[in-house]
Amino acid sequence: MDLSQINPVLLIASLMVAATPILLAAIGELVVERAGVLNLGVEGMMITGAICGFAVAVESGSPLFGFVAAAVGGAVLSLLFVLLTQVALANQVASGLALTLFGLGLSSLLGQGYVGLKPPPTPRLDIPVLSDLPVVGPILFSHDPVLYFGIVVVAATWALLKFTRAGLILRAVGENHDAAHALGYKVVRIRVLAILFGGACAGLGGAYISLIRVPQWTEGMTAGVGWIALALVVFASWKPWRVLLGAYLFGGLTVLQLNLQAAGVAIPVEYLAMSPYVITIVVLVILSADKSRAPAALGRVFHATR
Amino acid sequence: MSEMLLRIEGLTKAYPGVVANDHVSFDIAEGQVHALLGENGAGKSTLVKMIYGLVKPDSGRMLLRGKPYAPAEPRAARADGIAMVFQHFSLFDALDVAENIALGMETPPPMRDLARRIREVSETYGLPLDPFRTVGDLSAGERQRVEIIRCLLQDPKLLIMDEPTSVLTPQEVEILFQTLRKLSAEGTAILYISHKLEEIRTLCDHATVLRLGKNVGECVPRETSARDMAELMVGSTLKTPERVAKAPGPVALELTGLSVASPSAFGTALKNVSVQVSQGEVLGIGGVAGNGQDELLAVLSGEIRAPRDAVKLDGKGIGTLGPTARRALGLLSAPEERLGHAAAPDMSLTENAMLTGSVREGLERRGFLKWGAAQAFAERIIKDFDVRTPGPGNAARALSGGNLQKFVIGREVLQRPRVLVVNQPTWGVDASAAAAIRQAILDLADGGAAVICISQDLDELMEIADRFAALNEGRLTAPRPTAGLTIDEIGLMMGGAHGMEVAHV
Numbered sequence: 001m002d003l004s005q006i007n008p009v010l011l012i013a014s015l016m017v018a019a020t021p022i023l024l025a026a027i028g029e030l031v032v033e034r035a036g037v038l039n040l041g042v043e044g045m046m047i048t049g050a051i052c053g054f055a056v057a058v059e060s061g062s063p064l065f066g067f068v069a070a071a072v073g074g075a076v077l078s079l080l081f082v083l084l085t086q087v088a089l090a091n092q093v094a095s096g097l098a099l100t101l102f103g104l105g106l107s108s109l110l111g112q113g114y115v116g117l118k119p120p121p122t123p124r125l126d127i128p129v130l131s132d133l134p135v136v137g138p139i140l141f142s143h144d145p146v147l148y149f150g151i152v153v154v155a156a157t158w159a160l161l162k163f164t165r166a167g168l169i170l171r172a173v174g175e176n177h178d179a180a181h182a183l184g185y186k187v188v189r190i191r192v193l194a195i196l197f198g199g200a201c202a203g204l205g206g207a208y209i210s211l212i213r214v215p216q217w218t219e220g221m222t223a224g225v226g227w228i229a230l231a232l233v234v235f236a237s238w239k240p241w242r243v244l245l246g247a248y249l250f251g252g253l254t255v256l257q258l259n260l261q262a263a264g265v266a267i268p269v270e271y272l273a274m275s276p277y278v279i280t281i282v283v284l285v286i287l288s289a290d291k292s293r294a295p296a297a298l299g300r301v302f303h304a305t306r
Numbered sequence: 307m308s309e310m311l312l313r314i315e316g317l318t319k320a321y322p323g324v325v326a327n328d329h330v331s332f333d334i335a336e337g338q339v340h341a342l343l344g345e346n347g348a349g350k351s352t353l354v355k356m357i358y359g360l361v362k363p364d365s366g367r368m369l370l371r372g373k374p375y376a377p378a379e380p381r382a383a384r385a386d387g388i389a390m391v392f393q394h395f396s397l398f399d400a401l402d403v404a405e406n407i408a409l410g411m412e413t414p415p416p417m418r419d420l421a422r423r424i425r426e427v428s429e430t431y432g433l434p435l436d437p438f439r440t441v442g443d444l445s446a447g448e449r450q451r452v453e454i455i456r457c458l459l460q461d462p463k464l465l466i467m468d469e470p471t472s473v474l475t476p477q478e479v480e481i482l483f484q485t486l487r488k489l490s491a492e493g494t495a496i497l498y499i500s501h502k503l504e505e506i507r508t509l510c511d512h513a514t515v516l517r518l519g520k521n522v523g524e525c526v527p528r529e530t531s532a533r534d535m536a537e538l539m540v541g542s543t544l545k546t547p548e549r550v551a552k553a554p555g556p557v558a559l560e561l562t563g564l565s566v567a568s569p570s571a572f573g574t575a576l577k578n579v580s581v582q583v584s585q586g587e588v589l590g591i592g593g594v595a596g597n598g599q600d601e602l603l604a605v606l607s608g609e610i611r612a613p614r615d616a617v618k619l620d621g622k623g624i625g626t627l628g629p630t631a632r633r634a635l636g637l638l639s640a641p642e643e644r645l646g647h648a649a650a651p652d653m654s655l656t657e658n659a660m661l662t663g664s665v666r667e668g669l670e671r672r673g674f675l676k677w678g679a680a681q682a683f684a685e686r687i688i689k690d691f692d693v694r695t696p697g698p699g700n701a702a703r704a705l706s707g708g709n710l711q712k713f714v715i716g717r718e719v720l721q722r723p724r725v726l727v728v729n730q731p732t733w734g735v736d737a738s739a740a741a742a743i744r745q746a747i748l749d750l751a752d753g754g755a756a757v758i759c760i761s762q763d764l765d766e767l768m769e770i771a772d773r774f775a776a777l778n779e780g781r782l783t784a785p786r787p788t789a790g791l792t793i794d795e796i797g798l799m800m801g802g803a804h805g806m807e808v809a810h811v
Binding site for chain 1: 359360379380381384392396397398399400401405408409410414
């Protein structure tokens with residue numbers, strides 16, 4: 001065992017990379033759930049985003065186009081969920097599960113010709129002086145733009161929900177859709193927009209895995225990250241900054257346990273591998289013991305003519 | 307006569323299978339308090355929804371100050387000075403008072419200014435309210451203040467109020483009326499929907515009566531008796547429930563020093579409740595909603611367990627028994643919430659009849675269900691209680707509120723209870739159906755059963771109860787005979803006006 005192999009600076013820098021896919025997917029789902037919709041299709045939208053982003057990046061040679069395509073792909077898949085739950089008024093849980101299964105199958109089909117290819121590398125931020133600073137440089141100033149974008153989205157979501165009228169209306173729709181309708185707000189339209197946003201965020205999160213974190217395409221490569229993101233939203237009590245905290249905690253533990261495995265710690269690999277899940281959930285359960293609660297209309301079908 | 311504010315001409319709205327409004331016409335003058343009367347299903351709600359822009363009329367037109375008025379959505383109605391206080395409060399529990407009010411405004415000022423204006427208006431009209439409290443923690447009366455202040459902040463020309471007094475104590479009603487009179491004196495017209503006729507007689511200048519979607523008459527409430535208005539609403543002579551006075555029998559149900567915690571976080575714990583009900587007696591329990599009514603029903607039905615001797619049926623301690631065991635002994639109950647508590651919404655009426663009737667009606671044997679007998683029982687309820695439905699195979703959800711209420715009450719009454727506990731037996735039920743339900747309760751008591759009737763409708767309790775007690779924050783007052791009880795005394799038993807004060811401008 002040689003713990004001195006583990007470089008704390010690199011550890012922190014890489015945990016931010018490991019956390020970003022979860023962070024993006026979770027913040028999108030947070031907005032969806034705050035609008036009162038439970039979309040369990042996050043995993044399906046992520047993997048669809050992963051292959052859309054990968055394919056377009058490979059074909060165009062531009063990672064930027066790749067990420068745009070990933071967001072579009074995730075949003076288009078979420079349109080299917082919109083059609084089922086907002087137009088046909090189907091059950092949200094069943095529709096979400098179907099979306100995940102559909103997304104996994106669709107991505108395998110789309111990805112058939114892309115196994116074994118390498119995507120174009122995403123350039124990293126390189127600010128003279130700042131990026132070269134010891135410790136602070138690698139942690140804060142040497143990442144890819146999408147990672148910063150994820151943090152900006154969290155901050156923007158928090159500000160939107162807390163300070164703006166649009167955020168207030170979104171929360172109102174998630175809290176009591178009948179009352180919001182009676183006051184003249186377009187419940188379905190607001191929810192559709194939220195679901196599309198959630199789909200785009202999940203798509204970005206998926207592409208982050210296939211283009212940056214593990215730059216290649218394999219079937220089912222999101223490997224349950226979408227489900228972690230869903231759990232994270234609940235345990236973060238629907239609060240944006242707690243989602244960030246939870247994602248970084250989970251990412252950190254994932255990276256740490258890989259490092260510990262490499263360092264040959266005398267704990268069975270299985271325990272190490274499960275530790276991020278267990279610890280993240282325990283910490284967030286403790287945090288969520290305050291009186292914050294789910295949006296009251298979460299998962300309920302809204303029918304306007306009542 | 308002051309100037310005409312809103313004129314409604316031949317408004318018609320049809321839904322599949324029913325004409326909700328059929329060429330309704332009337333006028334509202336500025337500053338007038340105009341009552342809209344009618345039974346359930348008479349089309350009052352549809353009419354005000356059209357005025358508020360939630361529903362579009364099929365034909366007919368509205369004129370606001372002589373100009374055509376056709377709001378495409380509530381936003382447009384609000385912009386034209388029409389405001390509405392909803393029957394089922396349209397509030398968001400998790401948001402605070404100021405946020406709730408901001409949601410109902412077109413261009414709300416920044417939160418700090420809004421909070422200041424809320425304080426100003428609430429003081430002007432004697433409706434104290436803290437802008438930063440979470441609405442979920444407010445009482446029903448306070449929630450209504452939020453709605454009213456939301457409307458007042460927009461300087462409405464017409465204020466629509468849909469059954470505003472059903473959740474208030476008599477003192478709170480009096481204060482609400484003073485606020486409304488003040489508004490009316492300032493020139494705001496009020497369209498007031500209610501089926502409480504005495505209230506309309508004290509408050510309103512003019513009344514329009516709807517029956518089955520048609521305007522069947524207008525009257526000046528002050529000069530018309532409540533009975534005449536009721537008959538105009540129903541379209542036939544109204545039967546007042548009759549009762550035969552007689553000496554009560556031996557004690558049937560006894561509660562002694564009963565204290566239980568509420569199962570829900572926002573509920574009220576019962577504190578040291580003691581009361582006796584005799585055979586052949588109707589005990590009325592009043593009080594503002596949320597003061598322990600649901601908990602009292604649950605502890606009597608067996609949903610909440612209590613110490614064995616805190617609840618006694620015919621002298622035997624039954625506090626630890628569950629609902630089925632209590633049903634077998636003859637203690638039946640009908641809770642307030644029709645869909646989801648008293649009846650399973652997506653199950654048929656036969657299945658719902660089976661759910662509570664299986665023990666006493668012998669609808670099951672060794673775990674096997676007798677569907678034939680259950681269907682016959684359901685048909686008997688439908689026939690005896692005039693439940694309007696195509697048949698017992700229909701889902702409970704498909705029935706209108708009043709019809710389902712008749713079914714739920716009938717289901718218990720027909721099981722020959724020894725003690726029957728009902729919560730809000732005529733809530734949302736129209737006048738003739740309510741009279742039928744009350745008569746059934748009285749007949750049951752005449753037959754020797756003890757009845758506990760929990761209700762927020764004080765007129766109802768005065769009509770059917772022998773004795774009256776009030777629940778206030780989980781405590782039950784000592785019961786008093788209803789004969790000779792004044793409305794002031796009842797108000798005091800219910801806990802007074804909960805910190806409201808009269809408008810002082």
